Amino acid sequence: MKPQTHRYKEIAREQMTDRRARGFLDLLKALAGKRKAAYDDFPDPDAAREYSRAIRAAAVAHLPQLLEQFEKSATRAGAKVYWAADAEDANAYIVRLAKERNISYVIKGKSMVTEESGLNEALAAEGVQPYESDLGEFIIQLLERPPFHIVGPAINIDPQEISDIFIEKGVMSDATTDPVELGYAARCYLREKFHHLEMGITGINMAVAETGTIINVENEGNIRFCKSSPDIQVSIMSLEKVVPTMKEALFMLRTLCRSATGQKLGAYVSMDTGPKKQEEIDGPSELHIVILDNGRSTIYEDATYREVLQCIRCGACLGNCPIYGKIGGYSYGWAYSGPMGQALTPLLLGLDRTKDLYYSCTLCRTCRDVCPAGLHHPRLLRRHRQKQREKDTVFHGSGLNVREEIGLRGFALAAATPTLWRSAIRAARLAINRKSNGGIVREVLGKSEGWLASRDLPCIGSPTFNEWFRKNRS
Amino acid sequence: MSNPTRDRILSRLYKAQSSAPPFNEPERPPLPAEQMAGEFLVDSFKALIEAQGGCFERASGNDGVLKVLADVFNRKGISRAMASTDRVISELDLPKWAKQKGFTITTQKNYEDRSAFKRAVFTEVDAGITGAAFGFAESGTLCLTASGDMPRLTSLAPIIHIAVLPSNRLISSYERMAETVFGETPPSQLILITGPSMTGDIQATPFKGMHGPKELIVILRDD
Numbered sequence: 001m002k003p004q005t006h007r008y009k010e011i012a013r014e015q016m017t018d019r020r021a022r023g024f025l026d027l028l029k030a031l032a033g034k035r036k037a038a039y040d041d042f043p044d045p046d047a048a049r050e051y052s053r054a055i056r057a058a059a060v061a062h063l064p065q066l067l068e069q070f071e072k073s074a075t076r077a078g079a080k081v082y083w084a085a086d087a088e089d090a091n092a093y094i095v096r097l098a099k100e101r102n103i104s105y106v107i108k109g110k111s112m113v114t115e116e117s118g119l120n121e122a123l124a125a126e127g128v129q130p131y132e133s134d135l136g137e138f139i140i141q142l143l144e145r146p147p148f149h150i151v152g153p154a155i156n157i158d159p160q161e162i163s164d165i166f167i168e169k170g171v172m173s174d175a176t177t178d179p180v181e182l183g184y185a186a187r188c189y190l191r192e193k194f195h196h197l198e199m200g201i202t203g204i205n206m207a208v209a210e211t212g213t214i215i216n217v218e219n220e221g222n223i224r225f226c227k228s229s230p231d232i233q234v235s236i237m238s239l240e241k242v243v244p245t246m247k248e249a250l251f252m253l254r255t256l257c258r259s260a261t262g263q264k265l266g267a268y269v270s271m272d273t274g275p276k277k278q279e280e281i282d283g284p285s286e287l288h289i290v291i292l293d294n295g296r297s298t299i300y301e302d303a304t305y306r307e308v309l310q311c312i313r314c315g316a317c318l319g320n321c322p323i324y325g326k327i328g329g330y331s332y333g334w335a336y337s338g339p340m341g342q343a344l345t346p347l348l349l350g351l352d353r354t355k356d357l358y359y360s361c362t363l364c365r366t367c368r369d370v371c372p373a374g375l376h377h378p379r380l381l382r383r384h385r386q387k388q389r390e391k392d393t394v395f396h397g398s399g400l401n402v403r404e405e406i407g408l409r410g411f412a413l414a415a416a417t418p419t420l421w422r423s424a425i426r427a428a429r430l431a432i433n434r435k436s437n438g439g440i441v442r443e444v445l446g447k448s449e450g451w452l453a454s455r456d457l458p459c460i461g462s463p464t465f466n467e468w469f470r471k472n473r474s
Numbered sequence: 475m476s477n478p479t480r481d482r483i484l485s486r487l488y489k490a491q492s493s494a495p496p497f498n499e500p501e502r503p504p505l506p507a508e509q510m511a512g513e514f515l516v517d518s519f520k521a522l523i524e525a526q527g528g529c530f531e532r533a534s535g536n537d538g539v540l541k542v543l544a545d546v547f548n549r550k551g552i553s554r555a556m557a558s559t560d561r562v563i564s565e566l567d568l569p570k571w572a573k574q575k576g577f578t579i580t581t582q583k584n585y586e587d588r589s590a591f592k593r594a595v596f597t598e599v600d601a602g603i604t605g606a607a608f609g610f611a612e613s614g615t616l617c618l619t620a621s622g623d624m625p626r627l628t629s630l631a632p633i634i635h636i637a638v639l640p641s642n643r644l645i646s647s648y649e650r651m652a653e654t655v656f657g658e659t660p661p662s663q664l665i666l667i668t669g670p671s672m673t674g675d676i677q678a679t680p681f682k683g684m685h686g687p688k689e690l691i692v693i694l695r696d697d
Contacts, residue, residue, distance in 0.1 A: 027678055047503035054500040064487035071480075077660070083480035135684060136675035154675055162676060179679035187685060194685070195596040211656050221630055221671040221686025227663065228626035229592065239483070246656050250648045251502065264506075264522070264613035268686070269666035276662045279622030281582045281591050283662055293479075297486040306490075 001115050001146060003349055004333035008356035012331040021148070021328040024156045028319045034262030035316060035370075041264065042254075052255035053374030055248045056310035059240075063300065063309070066209040066242045067291065073212025077274030079287040087117035090292045094119060094201065094234055097288065098128045101232065103199050107190070109216065109223035110134035111203025112150060112313055113238045113292060115335035116348070119201070130201075133190055133222035135183055142169050148329040150337060151260050151315040156328060190222070200226030200284070204237035205312070206252060207289075210245040213273045214289060217256060217266040224270050233275070233284035238292050240309035252312070255372040259314035295348045298394065305395075308343050308380060310373040315340075317367035317377060323360055332357065339367035339377040343384075350396035351388045358384035422466070429460040507612035507646045515611040515644050516694065522614025526669030527682055528690040535697060536566055539638055542693050543568075543603075547577055550634060550689075554578045555601040556594060559623040562605025562638050562695075579603070582625045595631045602632040602687070608651045609644040609692075615668040616692065617651055619661035626663060635687040637667075641696045 004011070015021050042048040059066060071081045084090035098106060106123065108114065108130055120130045120141070132141040136153035140146070142165045147153035154162075159177040166172045172185035202223050206215040214235050216223045227233050243249050257263045276283030299305050318324045318338030329337035336344050342361060346354040363378040371377070388397040389405075400408070414424045435441050441457040463471070507518060520530040531546075533539045546552070557568045559581050572579035580599075585591035595602070604624060608617035616637050620626050629635050645651065648666075655664060671686030682688050 024678070041506045043504040043506070043508075051500055051503050058499070061491075064484050064491065067487070068484065083477065083483055085479045085483070089479065133685065134675070135673045139675070152675060152678070155678060157676075159676060179676035180681045182676055183673060183681040183684055187683065190685065191596070195592060211660055213656075213660065219672045219674075220684040222684075224626070224630050224665070225685060228630060231588075246652045247502075247649065250652060253648075254506075263668075265615055265666065265668045267526070267667070267669050267672050269668075271664040271666075272662065273656075273660040273664075274662055276620070277622070280620060280625065280662060281585070281588055281622070282625050282627050283620060291483075293483050297483050297490075300487055301490040303490070303492075 001118055001335055003345075003353065004146070005345065005349060005354045005357060006333070008331050008333055008360065011333065012327040012360075015328045015331055016326060018156075018328070020158050021156045024148075024152075025325050025328055028325060031262060032319050035258060035319070038258040038262045038264060048255060049372055052252060052372045053310075055243060055252060056312065056373040059243050059248075060306055060309045062244070063240065063242070066244060067239060069209040070207050070212060070242050071291075073210065074207075074214075074274070074289055075212070077212045079212065079274050079289050082288060082290045084290055084292045084294070086294045087292070088122075090117055090236060090290050090294075091119050091122035093290060094236075095122055095126045095128065097232065097234065098123065098199055099126060101198065103128060103232075105129040105131060105193065106199045106201050107131045107133050107193060107197050107222070107226055108137075109200070109202035109218065109226045110137050110153075111201070111236065112335050113203055113236055114201070115147065116238075117236075117292065117294065119236075131190065131193055133194075133226070134218075134220060135186055138186055138190070139165070142166070142171075146330060146333075147335065147337070149315065149318060150313055150329075150340075194222075194225040194229050197226070197230040199232040199234065200230045202226050202233070202235045204235050204241050204289075205256065206249050207237055207242045208244075208246055208249045208271075209242050211273055213246070213249075213271050215249060215253070215269065215271045217253065217260075217269050219261075219267040221268055224268050227270060227272060227284065228282050231284055232286045232288070233272075234288045234290065235272075236290040236292060238294065239296050240311075256312055256314050259316040259370070259372045299347050302394070304383060305347060305380070307375060308347060311340050311344065311375055312373045313340070314372060316370045316372065317375075320366045320370050322362065322364060322366070340375070343375060343377050343380040346384050347395055351384055351392065352396045352398035355388065358388070425460060425464055425466075429462065429464075432457070433459045433462075505612065505647050505649070510611055510646045515646060516641070518611040519609055519614050519644055519694075522611075523669065523690075523692055524614075526614055527672065528614070528669045528692060531691060531693045533693050533695055535695065539566060539693055539695050540571055543571075543636070544575060546636060546691055547575070547601075550601070552577070552600040552634065554580075554599045555603055555636075556599045556628050556632060557581050557603040558605060558625060558628050559583060560605040560621070561623075562640060563603060564623070566638075568603065582628065591625070592627065592631075595625075595627045599632050601634040601636055602628040602630070603636045603638070604629045606637045606639040606692075607643065607655070609639045609694075610646070610648055610651075611644060612647045613668055615648075615666050617648075617655075618665045618667065619655060620663035620665065621661060626665070629665065629667065630686045633683060633687055634689045634691065635667075635670075636691045636693065638693045638695055641694055644694065
């Protein structure tokens with residue numbers, strides 16, 4: 001998927017007036033309640049969330065040991081493990097597997113990491129037709145749109161539009177706007193393809209180091225088909241998905257499903273340990289597990305940023321974010337949206353290309369409070385801002401523009417020098433309050449761009465708190 | 475096992491770990507339903523299966539199971555079904571029972587290869603019948619383990635899935651299952667099923683039977 005992160009503001013403005021997006025985003029509030037109710041079923045919900053965070057922190061702390069152990073166990077069970085340095089490497093491996101076997105099409109289960117790596121485009125370029133099979137992904141693939149939400153990628157799309165594209169692409173022949181009939185049409189269309197499938201591709205929710213098992217969670221059954229019908233299964237994970245033992249994995253299933261959809265467990269959880277055994281009539285005789293780095297080892301080298309690798313892609317941070325709740329998923333311009341995207345995308349694409357992502361945050365911490373994986377998103381975003389200003393070479397910080405740099409340096413100097421601060425405030429009050437409009441200042445030097453274009457500056461008080469306090473403290 | 479990309483990734487990760495941190499495993503908090511036993515397990519299991527859109531039946535012994543099956547077949551208009559051959563199901567001798575009742579039941583062993591089996595399970599049968607290795611009261615979940623006697627598609631491809639769960643296999647939470655299942659030789663696939671195939675991807679409207687079964691019928695067998 002081609003990043004559109006530079007169009008953040010433009011897309012956000014457009015989305016704020018989109019009626020369908022609004023309708024869905026309002027629904028998210030109900031989901032937040034459902035999520036909380038699901039946690040209440042733990043004897044101690046807070047302890048459950050803390051334990052889940054501790055598991056992810058421990059997994060990331062021991063990442064190389066766990067990856068090696070996972071490789072050993074999975075290989076012992078008969079899987080083939082492939083390490084891919086970057087997206088091209090992973091895509092080339094999968095394309096080669098398909099080409100060597102003369103495979104004309106593959107079906108994919110929902111996988112954010114293949115959105116990141118652009119696997120569909122790579123397969124199609126080599127003449128292998130990829131079909132997305134999660135209903136939401138299937139729809140946005142036909143419409144050539146990015147995911148609106150990491151759990152519900154097409155949830156905002158008008159059924160009329162789905163009907164039109166289904167007819168245009170031959171998925172069905174009679175128009176309908178009934179969501180159930182549209183779902184049924186997709187079922188019938190993909191069923192034939194599942195039946196004759198030779199190679200299935202899935203993501204991975206968790207990889208268990210102890211047993212070499214890979215785990216997928218879903219509601220539709222499309223991932224199970226991808227792992228049951230064909231003779232070849234390829235499952236791909238970014239390298240942070242590993243957990244130490246089955247005990248931790250089973251516990252994480254509880255928090256993952258509750259945080260994602262408010263369910264106690266997804267309709268289907270499937271755990272593969274190696275390919276099918278000789279006597280089994282279905283299931284893959286070849287299981288390929290691709291472990292993708294694509295920038296993660298660089299993130300890991302930064303002891304503070306490493307925390308972002310704890311994310312389990314549940315989407316809880318999206319549902320509770322006041323900004324996501326206004327602008328929806330398209331604005332974030334790539335595979336990952338909401339607070340988790342704001343934390344991760346700049347590290348994968350570079351701080352210089354993703355500036356709006358880490359500035360568009362009120363630092364309210366709601367995301368952090370609901371995160372079952374222990375990410376402190378606001379702290380990560382503040383660090384992005386700092387690294388951007390410092391022109392960080394590893395993550396491509398590009399510095400501030402001259403006006404911002406001068407402004408911030410001046411502010412820092414004044415804030416650290418009480419006498420200078422007091423006289424600066426008096427001078428600024430004269431200059432700024434003249435431009436007040438109903439107690440709010442939106443422009444200072446005649447232009448309403450830059451900082452004040454998206455931020456309201458209140459008038460400076462008279463007296464200021466400082467002046468009032470000096471006068472009244474006795 | 476050694477290749478340059480692998481070694482490069484691992485060496486970067488190892489180098490970044492200033493020292494291998496000790497593994498201080500926090501204590502696991504209490505689990506939902508952990509203290510549950512007896513009929514409470516059944517009540518919770520039934521309530522949660524039904525909340526997920528599944529259907530719960532209870533039968534006494536194998537004769538009871540066959541009675542429920544006959545009723546389900548008639549009610550749903552099932553005439554052909556695919557059965558697994560795991561221990562719970564093979565005890566029922568379903569092909570013979572079906573012949574007496576005027577139904578057709580085959581198993582994966584009736585097909586010479588994968589493609590013949592796939593054709594039958596995708597296009598010819600109205601239901602799939604399997605046993606279940608475990609049931610979990612904490613979430614209303616069934617556990618199946620793939621094997622030569624338990625094909626993956628039998629519980630997935632037909633539009634109705636009927637599962638028989640012996641009541642002594644109904645336990646509170648997943649952990650006890652893992653101790654026995656992930657021992658020496660784990661199954662190639664372990665499947666947890668909580669309700670029928672579902673989606674809410676269009677306008678958050680629930681739709682059952684998205685890709686897999688539209689109906690899940692669980693028969694709890696008391697012995």
